[in-house]
Amino acid sequence: MIQVGERRVAVIAGCRTPFCRAGTLFRDARAVDLARLAARELLHRTNLDGHAVDEVIMGQVVPSALVPNIAREVSLLPQFPREIPAHSLNRACASATQAIAAGHDQIALGHAEVIFAGGAEVLSDIPILASRRLARILVEASKAKGVGQKLAALARVRPRDLLPVSPAIAEPSTGESMGQSAEKMAKENHISRDAQDRWAFRSHKLAAQGTADGRLTAEIAPYFPERPGDDPVSQDNGIRADTSLEQMAKLGPVFDRKYGTVTAANASPLTDGAGVVLLMSESAARTLGYPPLTFIRSYAVAAVDPGWQLLQGPVRAVPLALERAGIAWRDLGLIEMHEAFASQVLSNLQGFAEKGWEINEDIINVMGGSIAIGHPFGATGARLVTTLSNEMVRRDVQFGLVSVCAQGGMAFAMVLERR
Numbered sequence: 335m336i337q338v339g340e341r342r343v344a345v346i347a348g349c350r351t352p353f354c355r356a357g358t359l360f361r362d363a364r365a366v367d368l369a370r371l372a373a374r375e376l377l378h379r380t381n382l383d384g385h386a387v388d389e390v391i392m393g394q395v396v397p398s399a400l401v402p403n404i405a406r407e408v409s410l411l412p413q414f415p416r417e418i419p420a421h422s423l424n425r426a427c428a429s430a431t432q433a434i435a436a437g438h439d440q441i442a443l444g445h446a447e448v449i450f451a452g453g454a455e456v457l458s459d460i461p462i463l464a465s466r467r468l469a470r471i472l473v474e475a476s477k478a479k480g481v482g483q484k485l486a487a488l489a490r491v492r493p494r495d496l497l498p499v500s501p502a503i504a505e506p507s508t509g510e511s512m513g514q515s516a517e518k519m520a521k522e523n524h525i526s527r528d529a530q531d532r533w534a535f536r537s538h539k540l541a542a543q544g545t546a547d548g549r550l551t552a553e554i555a556p557y558f559p560e561r562p563g564d565d566p567v568s569q570d571n572g573i574r575a576d577t578s579l580e581q582m583a584k585l586g587p588v589f590d591r592k593y594g595t596v597t598a599a600n601a602s603p604l605t606d607g608a609g610v611v612l613l614m615s616e617s618a619a620r621t622l623g624y625p626p627l628t629f630i631r632s633y634a635v636a637a638v639d640p641g642w643q644l645l646q647g648p649v650r651a652v653p654l655a656l657e658r659a660g661i662a663w664r665d666l667g668l669i670e671m672h673e674a675f676a677s678q679v680l681s682n683l684q685g686f687a688e689k690g691w692e693i694n695e696d697i698i699n700v701m702g703g704s705i706a707i708g709h710p711f712g713a714t715g716a717r718l719v720t721t722l723s724n725e726m727v728r729r730d731v732q733f734g735l736v737s738v739c740a741q742g743g744m745a746f747a748m749v750l751e752r753r
Contacts, residue, residue: 342616343438344626345750348452348720349376349555350609353570353708356457360606362561365394365712366407368608369454373408375555376450376610384413386622388446390420391436392610393429393453395711395741396460397422404454408610426741427672428635429453430609430715431748435633437613447618453712454608468495505640505741512674512741513589515644516596520677522643523684527595530676531582534600534705536695537673541702542575549728550701553720572603572708600676605708609716627723628734628750632658640743645678647745648737649685655735655747663691667731670722672714672738673703682737700725714738719748726752 351368354360360368369392377384392405401407405420425432430453437449464472468491475487504511510518520530544550556568577599587594588601619626634654638647648671656663663686673679683693701721704714718736726734736748 341442341444343441343630344614344616344619345628345630345719345723346612346614346619346624346626347376347380348553348609348611348716348723349379350553350713350717350720351557351607352554352567353572353605353607353710353713353717354567355572355708356604356606359559359567359571360456360557361458362559363456363557363606364401364459365398365454365456365608366401366404368456368557368606369404369408369452369610370411371555371557372452372454372608372610373450374411374413376612377413380612380624382612384411385415386448387414387418387450389437389440389449390418391433391449391451392420392422393424393433393712393715394422395424395426395429395455396457398459399461408450425635425746426744427674427709427711428715428738428740428744428746429712431633431719431736431738431746432635432715434611434613434630434715434719435748438630438633441613441615447615449613450610451613452608452610452716455710455712456606457604457710458606463499465495465497465499471495505644507640507742510644511589512644513596513601516601516675516677517589517594519643519645519681520595523677523681525595525677525680529680530595530600531579533676533679535577535579535582537699537702537706538574538577539702540700541570541573541706544701545569545573549724550707550721553717553724570707572605573702573706596675596677600705602674602704602709605710607708607710607713609713609720611716611719627727628752631733631749631751633746633748634658636745638743642743643681644743645674645739646681646685647739647743648682648747651745651747652686652735652737653689655749659733659749661733661749665733666735667697668700668722668726668729668734669698670718670734670736671699671703672709672718673699673705674709674739676705678739679703682739715746719750722750726750
């Protein structure tokens with residue numbers, strides 16, 4: 335909880351790109367391009383002088399070897415002075431919320447007044463690794479003296495050495511993918527296939543409504559492709575307004591084909607996108623004339639054993655964030671929960687209910703969630719904070735919660751307040 339004498343940190347505004355399924359509309363884009371687009375648009379929409387920004391912090395889970403510090407490349411936009419420091423971080427699916435928390439801390443400590451924080455991910459452009467044997471041979475060849483030694487080194491390459499190695503979305507500690515862990519949670523918590531499909535259907539229905547009435551699209555910076563003839567992209571392309579429970583029921587399970595219940599319909603898709611949030615100290619917001627959307631009341635991180643229920647970390651992080659905020663679950667007026675899988679959301683809600691907390695679905699993910707909107711690993715947290723802040727203003731809600739499960743059994747929770 336913010337103590338007397340500490341500086342309150344305001345969420346002023348947020349902006350993101352459309353979230354698009356990997357391999358589709360952003361297949362030719364780079365994460366840094368999308369991150370710069372979101373940051374540039376946020377500067378434009380807020381009419382903020384780039385010289386007022388003290389630092390840029392960005393999250394990214396699968397960075398490019400060519401752009402290892404994406405935040406620094408964002409801070410080098412022409413709208414910013416080149417002296418702005420920047421750093422990138424990785425807390426898996428909670429990376430953008432962690433970037434926002436890091437920005438909060440810098441401002442609360444008096445080290446900064448204005449910070450851009452968010453994240454980006456383009457899973458259409460993941461790095462493809464060479465085999466370790468091929469890498470050693472290529473390094474040896476690069477150090478060889480003379481053409482003969484280089485050819486001798488390269489002559490040792492075998493066809494199997496040329497097979498690419500793609501990054502795996504699996505736990506290094508257990509070898510299980512997130513989908514396998516979601517299946518495990520569904521079985522251990524008795525989450526039915528019908529319940530998962532119904533939650534996924536709800537996500538698509540509410541996201542379609544939020545798109546149609548302009549609440550979601552208002553947060554989006556249109557993307558203009560470089561290829562001639564391609565139309566601008568101004569909304570998320572994973573939302574299925576025309577889907578039905580009957581269509582979802584036809585899909586087979588992906589991770590346990592015989593007994594499983596997790597399908598492509600009730601899981602979040604691999605997604606490309608970026609998002610940025612503008613943070614200010616309360617005094618800077620007042621001086622510069624920016625009305626805050628919300629204030630960061632508290633945040634917390636927690637972790638569980640990855641070999642247990644990988645995505646059940648929010649059951650530990652959320653109570654800690656509420657305790658630090660000095661409020662109770664019943665005080666929350668809106669909740670934004672990251673939807674990695676429907677089985678994960680329902681397991682988290684089940685865990686909250688076991689604490690005696692009443693679950694009111696009318697205040698949870700009121701414009702859908704990651705199952706429909708998409709989940710660019712490094713960017714989702716910026717979307718959650720932006721969407722929650724805007725909706726808290728629209729509904730005049732005092733307290734709101736962001737909850738994010740993440741790889742490694744980790745979780746992040748943040749409490750926002752209006753007054």
